[in-house]
Amino acid sequence: MPPQVIAGRYEVVRPIGSGGMGTVWLCRDTVLGREVAVKQIGALPGEPAAAARAMREARIAASLNDPHAVGVFDVVDENDSHWLVMEYVEGQSLAERIREVGALPPTRVAAIGSAVASALARAHERGIVHRDIKPGNILIDLAGTPKISDFGIARAQADDQLTQTGFMTGTPGYLSPELARGGDPTPASDVWALGATLFYAVEGQPPYEAQANPLATLQAISRGDGRPVEKAGPLGGAIAAMMDRDPERRWDMATASDRLDRIAHGDATMALPAGALLGAGADPAATEVIAAPVESTQRFEPAPLPPPPVTDPYAARGTAPRDDRDGRSRATAWIVALVVLALIALGIAYALTDGFGTNTPTPGQTTTVTSTQTKTETPSETKTTSSTTSSSTTTTTTTSTTTDTSKDDAALTRFIESYYRDVTKANKRNDTFAQLTPAMQQASDGREGYETFWDSIESVDVGNVEADSANDKAVVELTFKPKDGDESDETHTLTFVRDGDSWLIDSDRQ
Template sequence: MTGTERHDDGRLIAGRYRLQRRIGGGAMGIVWLAKDELLDRTVAVKQLLLTPGLSAAEAEQARKRSAREARLAARLQHRHAITVFDVADDDGMPVLVMEYLPSRSLAEVLTAEGPLPPSEVARIGAHAASALAAAHSAGIVHRDVKPGNILLGDDGTAKITDFGISKAADDGTLTGSGRFAGTPAFLSPEAARGEKPDAASDVFSLGATLYAIVEGRFPYGDTENQMALLYAAAAGRVSPPRQAGPLTGVLAKMMHLEPAARPTMAELAAELGTLTDAPKDKRNRKPLYAGLALLVVAAAVVTTVLLTKDSGQNPNAAPPPATATATVTASATGSAPASSTAASTSTQASSSPANAPASMVQAVSDYYAIMPGQPDVGWTKLGPGLQAQGLASYKEWWSKVSSLRVTDGPRQTGADTVQVTIDYTYNGRQYHETHHLGMITRNGQTLINSDNGLGA
């Protein structure tokens, strides 16, 4: 099949699966309610779709990869995973025959009901994590964990679906064709930068999914601009949760910038299980931002260009810390006023805790003292997490910043975190943000490695 949908009601596939009605689907496939006439049972049949525009060789490669990955997914048997019963052939394309679960996707539940209480989110997360733990043990990486791929049954049971399908569709990485598998709103930073997703990437994506359903907003910001989302994802710009309650700590671990610092799925399943009896959130539910339904995007919409091109519209899409430790008014091509360094030192001395390592706060002060006037020098003060955006994009973003004023900080708020609140002008518009800067040390130099900016 190609990317064009066929009207297949009543058609028989592989001599036994009678298609009855379409029950779902998107860019990667169409899902049908079907009857297995051999075993006399109801099943779900997913017809995989090829991305439009593939060459004959690419299409053939995709077919073979799809069949291989579908058979791999069929090996997984878990009570919280949709079971793949069979992989049939339909006009040269593999068709997945799966367990049918009367259900709604988590994305549909959120759109209809709004944010869910932390205890309910913990229960859903524990179910999904247990299935993903089994998948990882079997060597299967999901690569596209998101609300649309978690189903909630009528009895409240959560089951995750589409194991291996995103990987099958385009090998899960940035390829020569420039296609990408995964939804930017829920991508891990390393996956957004084009690195091969692994089990730790699934952990991050599940964390981003749980964040969305408990917060009612997306960790990278509520924008429908896919470039802005991928740009923020590549730098790990996650806004701190506000309504997660007892889930706050576990979400922070799941969405840690460094993959090695994240817990395993098995550890998460156990920890989330202990939170299912947490006090339920009594707040009134509000409709989830309409963008959720729009952000379940095709796996082939984002290219490597997005990592090096700013949308030019949303400053929250830009990874670099957009802050200064003193009032600065300068063009991006000029030099910062000499007085900013002195003011920066004074601010740091008065706001940092007495026992804070001076080098960490000082590194932040030094960085802001030379911005926005000296982006080439500022670039050398960033760690690999922020440098992943590319120097060209970094300089382009700063070229649109005219004035900056620190209203609080910088001060150390964690073992490797410095917080600062700033007002700045970007493209002629005023913004007020609190930034939580993740710090690392490389070759004796303290660097700013991540920037979780929260607009106010």
């Protein structure tokens, strides 16, 4: 039977989760009038040092104080049980999202990974290793903000080991090769686990096939028998860098956050070909995999180009010419041949263009392009040579290209109009807040600042929209009608990040 009230303050509503580290209940804080998540520690028979574990998790979470890490508010004891009172994240885990909708777009996965990596980088700076990063421990709230949860088996490197001998910590499918071989958890093993989590999110399945026997999964990881990359696109190289089999060559977490953020904002330089195997020796110059962990502020330069190929036929064979004069005669022959070819090419060009340049269209020409031929109509031109006047009509070939950018521009315009139509409606604001990137959500002072501002606006009229979908930006004329005050006409420049077939607003500059 679950308790009805915990510590005389937290009314139990319903269970919302359970796992190896305890059961989680949704509760109502009767003092502050808010919903919280309360996790019982020490529910497993024989689990040691429950009180120490609870206090350690509370200290770890409290020390982070990061918007992308689930916060801990309190630790309470009741009836020999220990409870953590945590922030309640209304939404679903990344694992639940994937089961519901399938694989997510690479840029969206990169944005989630960058946010989580930023919180984990702060943990690593404090000497804290999470040790259980997986899709089920990344929560996505209703506004689309990701948060890393469950520091229950995390520990600072200076802490005493609180895990029982023989008790495996972490989820087998997300353990790095060195952990699968019995090594100790390190920040590098967290990077591997986050890379494996992003693989699952973008591919729709984990990088290593789940086995009935966890030891078989660990053996597959140790051997490198993973699934190939198929859908990761621009995210492929980043996942490969985070899941490098050599922990010394993996990115550190701060670097991962920075590079994933670039990918979320359109960097496509790290794509891997479909079917590539992680850790199978991908070209480091193509993926820009960093050889060793570096500071996140370091500038990444592409690998230097290889030296030009040897063109001396003798040097290529490693021998010397028998006679220098013979070599000079060959060089002379080549030069003569090249000159002759150049003269022939100039003669052909002259003949085809009727004397260089006379075939160039004049400003008065009108060019008509059809699907089968190119026809040029031009006013009569007059050429005078030795008092003889003649009329000639020249024909040029031009190419008219038609792109589909107009369709994308129209779709982007509809997205903008829909956003400003819905944002002033309180019941639509969950949707509109989710149409902002995490960076834009923070720039809006979070959900509270966002709500405060838009609650003061009666409506927004969208005027002229100059959409530039090719560059993911738009210039928009807006008329704001506050609930209390005079309306104002403003021109805003918006930038966007692609999100599947739609966009997320990344910045708003007036």
